[in-house]
Structures are given as C-alpha cells and as structure tokens.
Amino acid sequence: SLSDLNGKTIGLCTAQDAEGIPYMEKALEKDNVQYTKQDFASVIDLTAALYNGEIDAMIINDGFLGIIHDVEDFTFVTTSTKVIYSEVYYTPRPNVIQDSQDQVNVTKEPFTVLISGNDTYGSLGENSRSDVNMLVTVNPKSGEVLMTSIPRDYYVEVDCPEGIACAQGEMDKLTHTGLHGIETTEATIEKALGININYTVRVNFSSLVNLVDALGGIDVVVDKGLAVKTFYANETLEGVSEGKNHLEGERALAFARERHAYVDGDNQRVRNQQIVLRAIIDKITSPSILLNYGNFVDAIGGAFETDMPSSQMKDLIRYQLTVNPHWKFESCSLRGEGSTEYCAELGTAAYVAIPDEESVRIAREKIEAVLNGKSAGSIQDPGASDPAGTIEQPEQDEETGLQDDAVYDPYDSYDSSAQYEDPYSPDQQESDSAYTDPYDPNDAGESQYYNPNWTLDDEQ
Known part of the structure; x- marks a missing residue:
C-alpha cells in the first residue's frame, strides 16, 4: 500500500508527465507518506533506476508502458513489476470530432x-x-x-x-x-x-x-x-x-x-x-x-x-x-x-x-x-x-x-445529389x-x- 512507501525513495519523470504526476503526489500527501523524490530525464532512465535498485518505486503514466516495453531490457516490465496504487484522472476532450479542413467531393475528386x-x-x-x-x-x-x-x-x-x-x-x-x-x-x-x-x-x-x-x-x-x-x-x-x-x-x-x-x-x-x-x-x-x-x-x-x-x-x-x-x-x-x-x-x-x-x-x-x-x-x-x-x-x-x-466509366452517369432507388x-x-x-x-x-x-x- 501507499503507507509502505514511508521513508522510501520514489522516482518520477516530470519532463514527460507533468500533468499526471501531481495527482499521485496529492494521493501520497493525503496518506501522510513521507518520501524522498528523485526526478529523471526520461521514463527509460526512471525504469532502469527501479530495476537497478536506485529507487524503491516509481510514478509512471500507463501510456508510457508500451514504449518502455520496446526496450529489450524491459520487455516484461508489466509482469516483473507490481502496481501498488493507481490514480485515474480525466482530461477535457471534445465530444464531437472536428470535421476535416481538407474536404473534397469524395464521389468526384481523389x-x-x-x-x-x-x-x-x-x-x-x-x-x-x-x-x-x-x-x-x-x-x-x-x-x-x-x-x-x-x-x-x-x-x-x-x-x-x-x-x-x-x-x-x-x-x-x-x-x-x-x-x-x-x-x-x-x-x-x-x-x-x-x-x-x-x-x-x-x-x-x-x-x-x-x-x-x-x-x-x-x-x-x-x-x-x-x-x-x-x-x-x-x-x-x-x-x-x-x-x-x-x-x-x-x-x-x-x-x-x-x-x-x-x-x-x-x-x-x-x-x-x-x-x-x-x-x-x-x-x-x-x-x-x-x-x-x-x-x-x-x-x-x-x-x-x-x-x-x-x-x-x-x-x-x-x-x-x-x-x-x-x-x-x-x-x-x-x-x-x-x-x-x-x-x-x-x-x-x-x-x-x-x-x-x-x-x-x-x-x-x-x-x-x-x-x-x-x-x-x-x-x-x-x-x-x-x-x-x-x-x-x-x-x-x-x-x-x-x-x-475498359468500356464503361460509371462516373459519367453518376449524380451524387440525385435520389436513387435500390438497384x-x-x-x-x-x-x-x-x-x-x-x-x-x-x-x-x-x-x-x-x-x-x-x-x-x-x-x-
């Protein structure tokens, strides 16, 4: 649990996850966990520090686990490490995808x-x-x-x-x-x-x-x-x-x-x-x-x-x-x-x-x-x-x-604005x-x- 991190060193990478890390820091603060923070330049350096025992735990966004998995030394990162706490947060996202700004008439133009x-x-x-x-x-x-x-x-x-x-x-x-x-x-x-x-x-x-x-x-x-x-x-x-x-x-x-x-x-x-x-x-x-x-x-x-x-x-x-x-x-x-x-x-x-x-x-x-x-x-x-x-x-x-x-161009007789019966x-x-x-x-x-x-x- 989070309380087990009292007195431990926790690694993080603010350069690549400045938005998500504060949520986890607030959770640690709420549980009155006293820990030493160590920042790393990249999530790969962060993961290497955990593997090497330089830190006791790391804070990382799930979205980065895939790219960590790409590094041969950390192929099994999701099974060789243990998640002791997770925080879910939401970011604003449009409900409707904006229409393309480069539209064409798709029945007539490439x-x-x-x-x-x-x-x-x-x-x-x-x-x-x-x-x-x-x-x-x-x-x-x-x-x-x-x-x-x-x-x-x-x-x-x-x-x-x-x-x-x-x-x-x-x-x-x-x-x-x-x-x-x-x-x-x-x-x-x-x-x-x-x-x-x-x-x-x-x-x-x-x-x-x-x-x-x-x-x-x-x-x-x-x-x-x-x-x-x-x-x-x-x-x-x-x-x-x-x-x-x-x-x-x-x-x-x-x-x-x-x-x-x-x-x-x-x-x-x-x-x-x-x-x-x-x-x-x-x-x-x-x-x-x-x-x-x-x-x-x-x-x-x-x-x-x-x-x-x-x-x-x-x-x-x-x-x-x-x-x-x-x-x-x-x-x-x-x-x-x-x-x-x-x-x-x-x-x-x-x-x-x-x-x-x-x-x-x-x-x-x-x-x-x-x-x-x-x-x-x-x-x-x-x-x-x-x-x-x-x-x-x-x-x-x-x-x-x-x-x-070779003898028939269907486009010649097609009108995209017309109403057609089921053919x-x-x-x-x-x-x-x-x-x-x-x-x-x-x-x-x-x-x-x-x-x-x-x-x-x-x-x-």
Whole structure:
C-alpha cells in the first residue's frame, strides 16, 4: 500500500508527465507518506533506476508502458513489476470530432485517408502508440485505390499541430506520435512524405475485432510458405494455413499483428495489414452488407473515429450502391534500415528504421499518380518484391453483373445529389451475394487468381 512507501525513495519523470504526476503526489500527501523524490530525464532512465535498485518505486503514466516495453531490457516490465496504487484522472476532450479542413467531393475528386491503428483495447478515448500507419489514396473517377504502409518504427521529424504539445522538430519513431493524438501522426506523415492527407480514421485492437465480427468474419488468402501455426500476439488462437482462411475478429487482429513468424518480419506484417483491410473493404462493399447497412452500423457503433463528415460517408455508400465501381487495388510499402538512434519521447536511444529516401520518393510519386487519375503501377519501384505493387482483379463479364472499366466509366452517369432507388432486385441480390472476388492479394503483380473451389493440389 501507499503507507509502505514511508521513508522510501520514489522516482518520477516530470519532463514527460507533468500533468499526471501531481495527482499521485496529492494521493501520497493525503496518506501522510513521507518520501524522498528523485526526478529523471526520461521514463527509460526512471525504469532502469527501479530495476537497478536506485529507487524503491516509481510514478509512471500507463501510456508510457508500451514504449518502455520496446526496450529489450524491459520487455516484461508489466509482469516483473507490481502496481501498488493507481490514480485515474480525466482530461477535457471534445465530444464531437472536428470535421476535416481538407474536404473534397469524395464521389468526384481523389482523396487520401490516414488509417491509424492504436495498440490498445477498449475505448478510443485513450491516446497511445500508433502501431499501424496506412495511407489509402482513392480516385473515384479512375477506380484506383492505393494502400501505402509506413513502418511503425520509421525515424521521422515530429511535427506538432497548433495547440498540441509534443517534441516539435525532434526525431522519433512514428509510432510515438500517437501518444499525442492522430493529429500529430497526420502532421508528421505529411511533412515526412511531402503530401496532403484529407481525412483520418482512428481505430484500435477492439475496433478491428468488433468490425470483423460485425461483418461475420473476413476471408484472407495466405501464400505458400506464410502459414502460421500459432500467433505470437495470441498463442491461444489457431494460426493460418496456406490458401483461403476465414477469420473472425480476434484471429484477424492476430494475423494483422504477426511479425515474429516471418523471415521478413515487419515487412510481412504491413502486407498482412493491407490484406486484412482489403478483405474488410470487400465485405463492406458486398451487396449483402450494403443492403443491411443500418444493422451493420449499429453493430460497429463507436468502433472508429474519423473527421470525414457523415454526409460524405453517405455519399460514398450511395455511390457504391448505385454505380458499383470496379475498384483496382494497388499496394506500396515504405522501406527502411534498422539502427539505434535517440528518440525524443523515450529520452534515450532505441531501435528505429531509417527511411529509405528512394522508397519515400517512389511512394510520393505513386500517390500523386493515383490522385492524377493514373495507375500507381505506372511508377516502378525496383527495390520492391513486386515493382508494380498491383493487386489485379479479373476481367468482368455477364456472370458477375459488373461492367468492364475498359468500356464503361460509371462516373459519367453518376449524380451524387440525385435520389436513387435500390438497384438490386431479389434475383440480383441472390446472384451478387454468391459472388466471391477471386483475386489473391498475396500474388500482387502476377494476376494469379484464387478460386475457392480449388484445392492446393490442383494443377491450375
């Protein structure tokens, strides 16, 4: 208990938690605890002092436990230490997310969305590390969708939006910007890549689990050699096998987080995240989900935060329902080289990924290509395993009910302000719902399509 701290030395780090520490100091004062205070320059120095016996206890914000865990010597900090007292406090936060200041007509103009995935369960009200950082650039005119993944450990210059206190101009891992909100992550990525982001979407572990479960699960295809017997992130779950896998929420989360099972480590993890996102989009845009949109929204209430106005989301849904565009997905991942560098949020050196400037340039050009109505595949990336980074869809025919983009531009006849009747008759609903998108997202650039009726032994 707190009374056991009488006469002890307690460490703290006011430089990184000036707001929360006073609450704990008041609790100690209320219990008449007499102690010696020792301040440290960083939470890593603070934790090291506890491990080394220089102090008897430490005051630390839960939000920093994740970044302490990243330091190899303190990987098991949450199990090798004991919490003897905790204090909960609240900070003012807007009830309504402010709409984006960079809005466009999403059914007629191209736009880029930042998807930021926080490493927490529970409420989205808690700021924490941004472990998933993916840009999704959409051109509704051309039907191009580019997914650009940025490594969580990318070593970048932090950029703080007005009114947000963070390490402005300091170098740090991208993931640490999430501790100061998605606005900081957005501003930092815009500066690092020299691009403009129109909208943001913020999710966490619980968001993904709830979203996938609300969809009735998703289907992903695992390429040869990438099967996982047991997930490192959750050893209680069954892994994935080669070929098609149906994943419920928790398994989808574990698949998106897995990196220890792969030789390519974090690079394969971001590919998995793109596969999961693509599978979610496919399920969301299928007629069976769109025709039950109200029930779907009820099921995922509170699953994400976005600064895209609800009116624009409705426009996108109506556009998908009435036009059913043939989206072409392409992928891109930024690369970096491992190093150990000083991280402002930690106050000490840690593992980082030094950006490969050539891959940054290529990613920027791919984004610009999609915004300008061109294919991201027109920008070659010699350093990528698939230089084009293209996930091709099959040619469409009468059986699918979809039009071929080569002869049909759905945008030409679409009016976002018009009122449309439900385009699906009962017969169409039955045939559309039975249609499975046959692409294999792991065979980007090879156009080797996946048929759910095949087995792994079939000669195809």
